[in-house]
Amino acid sequence: MAVAIKQPGLARGALGFIVGSAFGFGLVVALRAISGLEIFQTEQTGYPHLVVPAITGPLGFLVGLGAFDYWFRWAAGRPTIPEDHSQHGAKSWRDYFKFNTDHKVIGIQYIVTTFFFFLVGGLIAMLIRAELAQPGTQIVDPGVYNGLFSTHAAIMIFVFVIPVFAGIANYVLPLMIGAPDMAFPRLNALSFWMLPIAGILFLSSFLVPGGAFDAGWTGYAPLSTGAPLGQSFFNLGVQFAGASSVATALNFLVTIVTMRAPGMTFWRMPLLVWANLSTSLLVVAATPFIAGVQFMVLFDRVLHTNFFQAAFGGDVLSYQHIFWFYSHPAVYIMMLPGFGIISEVISTHARKPIFGYRLMALALIGIVVLSYTVWAHHMFVSGMFAWLRVPMMITTLLIAVPTGIKIFSWLATLFNSVLHLRSTAMLFALGFVTTFTIGGISGVMLGMVPIDIHVSDTYFIVAHIHFVLFGGSVFTIFAGIYHWFPKMTGRMYDEKLGRVHFYLTLVGMLGTFIPMHWVGMEGMPRRVADYAAQFGDWNLMISISSFLLGIAQLVFLYNMIVSWKWGPRATANPWRAKTIEWQVSSPPPIFNFDEIPRVVGGPYEFGVPGARHAIMGGEEAEVRKPEPAVVGAAGGGGGGSPGERGGP
Amino acid sequence: MLALTVVGSVVLVQFDWFGDAASEEAPPIDTLFDVMVVLSTFVFSIVMVMFGYAIWKFRARPGDESDGAPIHGNTKLEIAWTVIPTIIVLFGAGYSWIVLDDIEARADDAMPLKVTAQQFKWTFEYPEADGLRSDELHVPVDRQLDVQLEALDVVHSFWVPEWRIKRDLVPAGEGGDEIDDEFVVTPNEEGTFSLVCTELCGLGHTTMRATVVVESQEEFDQWLDDQAQAEAGAGGGSSAAGGT
The missing domain is CATH 1.20.210.10 (Cytochrome c oxidase-like, subunit I domain)
Incomplete structure (x- = not known):
């Protein structure tokens, strides 16, 4: 348990929520006491002793969860790891409950x-x-x-x-x-x-x-x-x-x-x-x-x-x-x-x-x-x-x-x-x-x-x-x-x-x-x-x-x-789609691509012989430009083979 | 497709969309709506017939792994379906503007009426009858009402469905000059209607209603006299007898 509290996660988040709420509550009570106001203001719309903790509690939760750990470490001048991927990707279902x-x-x-x-x-x-x-x-x-x-x-x-x-x-x-x-x-x-x-x-x-x-x-x-x-x-x-x-x-x-x-x-x-x-x-x-x-x-x-x-x-x-x-x-x-x-x-x-x-x-x-x-x-x-x-x-x-x-x-x-x-x-x-x-x-x-x-x-x-x-x-x-x-x-x-x-x-x-x-x-x-x-x-x-x-x-x-x-295992591209997300495995690898793909055409070139949207890294396939006849068939400015004309 | 549009439009226009109409403002609004129903049916039929045809005609046979025709667009078609809808909606806007001017035109002999809303009660005041007040709205038939609105606490909204006219009542304070708190309506059917609050105003919103009685000028004058006497009899009490 003590370990769980020290590690970023839901347990520390819950603790952060309690600390945050207590801080907000204490702040309101203290300020009102110092100012000589009635401590628990419960007229219909007020309740500052509940409204303020409703802000500080969730913020405390986020801190406890670990949402700010990296930035705190950086602000405090402690070494940060540029390529720190320890919080990246899910190896088990538990990782879905983490930051x-x-x-x-x-x-x-x-x-x-x-x-x-x-x-x-x-x-x-x-x-x-x-x-x-x-x-x-x-x-x-x-x-x-x-x-x-x-x-x-x-x-x-x-x-x-x-x-x-x-x-x-x-x-x-x-x-x-x-x-x-x-x-x-x-x-x-x-x-x-x-x-x-x-x-x-x-x-x-x-x-x-x-x-x-x-x-x-x-x-x-x-x-x-x-x-x-x-x-x-x-x-x-x-x-x-x-x-x-x-x-x-x-x-x-x-x-x-x-x-x-x-x-x-x-x-x-x-x-x-x-x-x-x-x-x-x-x-x-x-x-x-x-x-x-x-x-x-x-x-x-x-x-x-x-x-x-x-x-x-x-x-x-x-x-x-x-x-x-x-x-x-x-x-x-x-x-x-x-x-x-x-x-x-x-x-x-x-x-x-x-x-x-x-x-x-x-x-x-x-x-x-x-x-x-x-x-x-x-x-x-x-x-x-x-x-x-x-x-x-x-x-x-x-x-x-x-x-x-x-x-x-x-x-x-x-x-x-x-x-x-x-x-x-x-x-x-x-x-x-x-x-x-x-x-x-x-x-x-x-x-x-x-x-x-x-x-x-x-x-x-x-x-x-x-x-x-x-x-x-x-x-x-x-x-x-x-x-x-x-x-x-x-x-x-x-x-x-x-x-x-x-x-x-x-x-x-x-x-x-x-x-x-x-x-x-x-x-x-x-x-x-x-x-x-x-x-x-x-x-x-x-x-x-x-x-x-x-x-x-x-x-x-x-x-x-x-x-x-x-369910039965899915292949990488069950719908035979052209866009890049379907060209990687299902589910995709942890960092998406071994090598960044290269885009060579429009995203929806169905029925265009030889047309490609993207060439994936490591792929030896020969790039063939869409044939000129196809661009002609596009019938003018409505779309054309979008990738072939004009840049950003 | 044309036949479907005609049949659809005829059926939909016959449909009694609005329920009863009981004001001079209602017919132009209802006609505008009917015109829109015909136009909408036309557009919707085109979309649905094309849609149904495409689904029926181009559905894939089992095991068909081929691709469709590589058609990327057609500039003329795209210009057409940009320009034609623009013309249709601009026509609708112009027509609506004309109807709006029509239903907001003021008559010279309008009867002033002051409506006050508070959680969860309506009060009606008749400046022409020495500020007589009532919880029930009585108005003469065929005479334009010049309605002045005031809200005492939160936003309420005045609506008599048969009159087709609605307007919010806004608690204004000093900034009240900037609020459009006046509208006109001309009831033209005698009968008893319901005034409904249509802006959420709190716990009693559901039940914030008032009875509206549209009657002949003679009956209305008689009612005013009765109310004035009842008020005098009650020692000038705050609200009219029988109202609550």
């Missing part, structure tokens, strides 16, 4: 952790639907209900959808660009370990006086500034999740810009890399806004500042402006990496180059730029400056154009393809194109001010966001997990169970979220524990479908666990 600098280990850590929170968030959704199955109050009272939908959304957004993409990209992206690891492996590990802290903070708010935060995931002031203690745990959880994603995004940016293999020009990068480049640009610039605005709410609550207290000159609407300036780009943070996954999956399982590769990449950049100009479409009925509505409507509708380009390009990619429909990854990709198109269309309608005035804050919105975030993001996540499962685990999953999972999920998803459009338009507001009797039948159907959706995920869980343990 590990291997991007492949971190990727798995991310994915498993986020799927744990996906199940928790899903169980909360089941509770919500159980309550809403019938009019009236049956299972939970309205106070608890408000806590349930708030935590459901916070968990799904901040500790599932956003970070699971970071996890998938963490595993796949360095392999794809031919890099031995991420640019900053220790920062990468620190980013991961902040994530469970965020999730635990969200969940632990159920245990504090006043219950879980219940002002919605949007946490509008002044409802949130006056809410019970749980709200502070939301404010802090967002800080840890936000810091985690900003650090990861910086890491991706530097990795993509500086660590591409020789020959990997920007126009030879797979679209997943383009997608994560775009996403990271959004994260680094937008996430500080939500971090800032949650700090402002926390300061209003604990330090009695007046950012959002109208009676003291605060500005209530500014909360919404700052919040949505992050949270609209956040929708694309939750969607662009999925676009990248879908491009990889469709190209590989349809055996075709992506149609219009360059326009696909440019559309991503177009979305990044436009997404900063549309935030106030969440505020058409908020009472903001009325004139702002029309310009925001126009930019909002225009963002449908680059999004449409992506849908049409995937569609065109399917033509003259050899489409492998029995692959679960492909099924989820095709399902995504359908459901996301519906979500996109309802989004265009919502962008129109007169329609939005009617359906804003109704179940129509709930339907729309779930079509985009479940039919969109979650479908792409499943497609990505199935696609790279052999690479990550070295095992094949059961395709038959995968198909069962897909069809149950699709039916459950449509049955749950399509009727929500109707009940919303006919007058059912969102975020209510009870509703008018006229909506009873539809809600019962929605609830039954949602339970089907929940059960379907158990099939997924069973398939993943059993296949990981007992």
Whole structure:
């Protein structure tokens, strides 16, 4: 035991948590005692003796875990080992519970952790639907209900959808660009370990006086500034999740810009890399806004500042402006990496180059730029400056154009393809194109001010966001997990169970979220524990479908666990894909490549005779340039054989 | 594909999406929505028919390990699917702008009405009736309402689904000048409706409702008289009798 405490790891982390919490608690008590204040301030929003330990405890945990050991050693002037790989790679399952600098280990850590929170968030959704199955109050009272939908959304957004993409990209992206690891492996590990802290903070708010935060995931002031203690745990959880994603995004940016293999020009990068480049640009610039605005709410609550207290000159609407300036780009943070996954999956399982590769990449950049100009479409009925509505409507509708380009390009990619429909990854990709198109269309309608005035804050919105975030993001996540499962685990999953999972999920998803459009338009507001009797039948159907959706995920869980343990061994490249991650063993060697590969062509040269994407180290194969006839067949500027023209 | 689009559009437009309409603002909004349903059905049908065709036609036979045709793009096609959607959405934006101006046009004879929201209660004040206050909203039919909003604690939202109009009530304080706290609506159907709070406002959000009665001018005047008398009878009490 004594040894365990001295070594970096979970045991020392737990000790660090206790020490950190005790320090924070003692600091507050001491300062308040010295200042002659009442020591335990327990007015509704205060509780500094609990809020401060909720910051210092997790920091203590990170120190104890070993996240800062290297930097402390360096700062103290003690010798550091430049090529110290003692924390790199996993030899047994125990290494997954340690501070590990291997991007492949971190990727798995991310994915498993986020799927744990996906199940928790899903169980909360089941509770919500159980309550809403019938009019009236049956299972939970309205106070608890408000806590349930708030935590459901916070968990799904901040500790599932956003970070699971970071996890998938963490595993796949360095392999794809031919890099031995991420640019900053220790920062990468620190980013991961902040994530469970965020999730635990969200969940632990159920245990504090006043219950879980219940002002919605949007946490509008002044409802949130006056809410019970749980709200502070939301404010802090967002800080840890936000810091985690900003650090990861910086890491991706530097990795993509500086660590591409020789020959990997920007126009030879797979679209997943383009997608994560775009996403990271959004994260680094937008996430500080939500971090800032949650700090402002926390300061209003604990330090009695007046950012959002109208009676003291605060500005209530500014909360919404700052919040949505992050949270609209956040929708694309939750969607662009999925676009990248879908491009990889469709190209590989349809055996075709992506149609219009360059326009696909440019559309991503177009979305990044436009997404900063549309935030106030969440505020058409908020009472903001009325004139702002029309310009925001126009930019909002225009963002449908680059999004449409992506849908049409995937569609065109399917033509003259050899489409492998029995692959679960492909099924989820095709399902995504359908459901996301519906979500996109309802989004265009919502962008129109007169329609939005009617359906804003109704179940129509709930339907729309779930079509985009479940039919969109979650479908792409499943497609990505199935696609790279052999690479990550070295095992094949059961395709038959995968198909069962897909069809149950699709039916459950449509049955749950399509009727929500109707009940919303006919007058059912969102975020209510009870509703008018006229909506009873539809809600019962929605609830039954949602339970089907929940059960379907158990099939997924069973398939993943059993296949990981007992599935047949995977070959290096079971899908016969062209990108670099498939050219190494499954799972890849500890440092990815013995010799850095050399990139000689575009990433999706299916059907092009003799075309290669990359030549692996030590490979004696003769390099043959794609034949000129092929470039001619490309039909002009749409894509060409991307690698052959133009550099970065 | 065309046939599918026509059938789909006709079916979807017949569908009673919104439920009852009871204001002059509702028909233009409903028409805008119907136009969008037709356009959306058109786009969705194109995508789905192409999609279904591709899946059916190009699905791999078991054991087929060949690759598809190495087509990298087609510039004309790509320009087309950039430009055409741009035209469609700009048309939608222009049309929406016209509808927005239409539903926010002010009439000269609008009746002022003051709406105050607090956790978890609505109060309605009638400046033309010497500031008479009520917990139940009574309004005359076919006369534009000039609604002034005020929130006392947190953000609430005013919505009568049949009127199609919604607006948040924001606790403003000194910065209140910058908040757009006024809207117009013209109820044109008599009947009893429900006013729903649509912005999460706390524990009682679910039950924060008020009854809305739209009645003829005579009935409305009669109601005002009754309320004024009841208030006088109660010694000028704070809220109207029968309201709570």
